[in-house]
Amino acid sequence: MSIEAQTLHRETFILNLGPQHPATHGVLRIKLTLDGEYIEDAEPVIGYGHRMHEKMGENRTYAKFLPNTGRMDYVAAMFNTHGYVCAVERLAGITVPERAEFIRVITAELNRVASHLLWVGAFLIDLGGFTPLLYTFDDREQILDLLEAVTGARLTFCYYRFGGVCNDIDDDFIAGTRKFIAHLRSRMPMYHALITKNIIFRRRCEGIGPISAENCRKYGATGPVIRGSGVAYDVRKAEPYSIYPRLDFNVPVYGQGDCMARYLVRMDEIVESLRIVEQALDRLPGGPVMAEKVPRILKPPKGDCYFNVESARGSFGVRVVSDGTDKAYRMKLRSPCFSNLSLFQECSRGMLLADALALLGTLDLVIPDIDR
């Protein structure tokens, strides 16, 4: 800012962005203090969709809490259920049959692709481009159809059980998934031509909304946000779980830390997830999909444990404290969006309103996941 501008009388005003606003993708309010169109302060106000899932986890049995997990991050519901069942399995010492582990990874990665596709479309809407949303929804629809056939749900999946999955996949699913992988791979060049190479898109993303790796660490931002800041942190690699260590996949990392980097990370992750699904399908073993002798009413031994999975938005963690009864004594759900949003206030300072909304878009927020 020049010296003249500093000495001029400056007046700021407060703008309440939300709780109902097209760019917030849900009931999120951001209290903006604006100087013209420049942001002086942006304070996210959350909790509009708060349902106290953690208390619900304490007053019902472990199995009865399963459907709740799909209702937090409803765009990528598989991961929440995955984190939760793994945490309880770790506490109760249940081993999952190999086929079930494969199916879990296949369905979770398909869910990641669906989530990223939805994000790409929604992000372009944030930037004022409408058409890509319809294309990504078209592809996402095919994933939902596939998952519907095995899980019975299209959005709030509740597919995993303690000790496995509730339904085996069939040949139709395998054939359909292979077809879909080929289809989406052939569509990726189209997306890059339509979006990545678009000059306006590049102008709106390159160099916009930089987030430093240090800020990611201090605020606990994970997932594509930290990978867009040049840190190759992926729970699937850092703390390998399920069958991920046996699969060959890369963690896309871009160092610029801007909106473009976060966009490219997600686009590359779609491709990597397809690779994971393909490998898992190739090596899919036979056998049961549920562990034997999982008691109907689970009573894990006293103690606590932590489990986190790489959700489509970052590290989703579950801390279960058990007092030896059939209900959890304490259930902490660490949602990635919560931490990712918390850095918005610091990173958006001094930005223009339109750019800040691009930054907000690349954080990939699902509001019920923040509010829980």
Add this chain to the structure above:
Amino acid sequence: MSLSHEFIMGLVRLTLYVVGLIAFAAFNAAYLSLCERKVPAWFQLRYGPKEVGPFGLLQPVADGVKLLTKQLLVQKGSDVLLFKLAPVMVITPAIMCLAVIPFSETLGARNINLGLLAIFSFSAIHVLGTMLGGWASYNKYASIAAARVVAQNIAYEIPLLLVIVALVMVTRTFNLHEIVAQQAGAFWHWNIFRLQASPLMPLAFLIFFTCMLAESNRAPFDMIEAESELVAGAFTEYSGMGFGLFFIAEYANIVVGCSLATVLFLGGWHCPFGLLPGLHWFMIKMYVLCFAVIWVRWSFPRTQFYGLLNLSWKFLIPLAFVHLMLTAVMLKLA
């Protein structure tokens, strides 16, 4: 006797033209808005409106009825007079611009010598209307949009006028009829290909088209509406037909802009191959341009506000200046 007869006939003619132009503007708004839903539906692998009438052709009627039945809400604290005046101030100039457009050799409300100038004077008013509407709304989003619309339109008026000045230097007239008449014959006689006047003529057309998009606040320059940032920008507080008038004005402005581009650069009513000149050629060219406007909107994301201003001040204006100088030099040499 003869004088009063002439006077009456003139009055009838005038009334017919006024009604005709308003009807033309409204009809275009209605069916361009349907195109705005059908064309992207075709881009986006969906149907678009198809329930009302065959192929959804009566959808605009249903939309109009809906808008008319809505209550006109005026926000507490807003400037009621300006708030209600703004939609009128936006739509009137757009329709008035149509008065000087020569649709064919014989069809045109007024053939005045300063037609081009009249259009630019009128089209400047709608900016004021939008700005006042946003300001009078007593809404922060609308105020931001009002500030944006002024900056945007000032920035884009300049390259637009520079291109027009160069064109007027070549054609030596402000009369739109004459400008079209000069382009008689096949398409290489059109101003867009008048390379002997300035080799940058096709570029001048692109500058004109870009500025026209920005002037009519169309995506990717729809800063005043920018629904992912400013909800509905300057129109946030408008409901019912107040909003409807802004809507009609947007399409009327597109029609005026595309008509003007047709007249100035694409040979107006002349056939590209020198055959059968007439209204139909004008309409074809105009609607192809309108299609392009819709096409652009549904293909591109929105620009940033400063990106928009940078494009004008750092790129389009210097380019338009180069074009102007080149035209002057070429004219002097010829």
Add this chain to the structure above:
Amino acid sequence: MPINMLKTKFAEIAVCVAATPDTPSAPLVTETAHAAKGYDLDVTVPADRVTGAARIMDEAAFMLEAITGVDWMAEQQFEIVYDYTAVALGARVVVRARVPRATPELPTISRIYPGANWHEREAHDFFGIVFTGHPELIPLLLPEDADFHPLRKDFGA
């Protein structure tokens, strides 16, 4: 920083269990099996030392993952659990502190980890734990006039 180096550092600030006839007094710093517990180091510090623990974690370039409360009604105590993870190592450290239920107060770590701001506000919402020195300890997820703390075990729900 390897886990055993962290272990010695934490040993200086951790709570010591009183010596029993069988075992000598020892700091509560336990290495745990990641596969069984999900974390590699379990540290219990006095409530006023959580900032010191945060500083150790910050120096070791750990990321703050979450701050949680646990209501131990029977012992009339709140346990505050800090989850840290090392981005580079994939290692995880749990720092615990206990405060009495009657006066649940402990210092904030939001000056070391700004991300702790929201986590501490959340713990304040749910348990009524007061983080002294916190810049704005107002409800985050609960309504702004909420005077209840739903995750306390004596909260009727």
